[in-house]
Amino acid sequence: MTCEYKKQLRDYLEEKLPPEAAAALEAHLASCPECQAELDRLAEGEAALNLLREPLEVPDEVVVGRIKARRAGLRRITVYGVLGFLLGLFSRFYTRDPFIVTKALMALPYKLAQFGLEPFFKKNVLPPRRWLPQGVSGGMGFFPYNPLLDFLATLFTPALVAAFGAMVIGYLVSDRRVFLRRGVVRFLAGAAVVFLLWTGVLGALYAQTEARIARLDGIQEITVWAVEEGGGARWLARLDRDAFRQPPYDQLLAGLQAARPAGPQAYPEGRAGLELMLSFAGGGRIPAHVDPETRKMVLFNGTGYQLSPETIALLGKPGEVKAK
Numbered sequence: 001m002t003c004e005y006k007k008q009l010r011d012y013l014e015e016k017l018p019p020e021a022a023a024a025l026e027a028h029l030a031s032c033p034e035c036q037a038e039l040d041r042l043a044e045g046e047a048a049l050n051l052l053r054e055p056l057e058v059p060d061e062v063v064v065g066r067i068k069a070r071r072a073g074l075r076r077i078t079v080y081g082v083l084g085f086l087l088g089l090f091s092r093f094y095t096r097d098p099f100i101v102t103k104a105l106m107a108l109p110y111k112l113a114q115f116g117l118e119p120f121f122k123k124n125v126l127p128p129r130r131w132l133p134q135g136v137s138g139g140m141g142f143f144p145y146n147p148l149l150d151f152l153a154t155l156f157t158p159a160l161v162a163a164f165g166a167m168v169i170g171y172l173v174s175d176r177r178v179f180l181r182r183g184v185v186r187f188l189a190g191a192a193v194v195f196l197l198w199t200g201v202l203g204a205l206y207a208q209t210e211a212r213i214a215r216l217d218g219i220q221e222i223t224v225w226a227v228e229e230g231g232g233a234r235w236l237a238r239l240d241r242d243a244f245r246q247p248p249y250d251q252l253l254a255g256l257q258a259a260r261p262a263g264p265q266a267y268p269e270g271r272a273g274l275e276l277m278l279s280f281a282g283g284g285r286i287p288a289h290v291d292p293e294t295r296k297m298v299l300f301n302g303t304g305y306q307l308s309p310e311t312i313a314l315l316g317k318p319g320e321v322k323a324k
């Protein structure tokens, strides 16, 4: 009569059994000589295959002890990783912490995240001297025309970094001898892949935002100010989706999308004209300057457009409408 646990022994040695099944098997092993003998046989085979210079007689307790230690270690590393991730979510609040110890510790994932993202997104950062409406450039400033994306990058990248760091600590405080080098290498490679995927997703979403902005496609709100020469701005109107549904503003979006690209231009900062804040569906947002006389519109990223007289007239209207 063959013991029914015998079938599980190979999976157990290869650590493919779920934790509950492994624990049940361990309890059974203590009282079943048949399974003990089989485990010895399999463990010797494994040792020979791995070319380990261990004695061929591996006591069951050693094999079982090693597998138990590894399981406990993996559990610890997982818990550390989850806790690290949760703590990392708060990292961005500590960059200006007056208390140096918590600042150094808690802000570290944020700083490392910034350092890690920089090679990919540095070109997105706007020069600091430039005036920016509030909220356009977010925490790290890597996605200036998509504050939502910048917020997500600022929130989750430090969490990923902190989770990785905590898992490494979890590994270091565990019995490291029980971990296979293969597993460690796989973990490090996995962490690198996760980080690259994350930056890839951020980059792709931002490229999409930039493309939408360049096409002036998906505008869902426009705020209009009148700017006087040398500064001083007067709020004119906020045109939202409701406004765009009825005349005369139903023509405005069509007019903007039909605008003729006029190549890169310097943003006419502080020049008289209209200042717009274009908000796009999906999180994009960018300031634009309109010169009613030359009918030139320049986005904050330097993209120029030539608007039709009808479109200019519509943009000039909000003030009159509101005044009535």
Ligand SMILES: [Zn+2]
Pocket: 003, 004, 005, 006, 028, 032, 034, 035
């Ligand atoms: Zn048995």
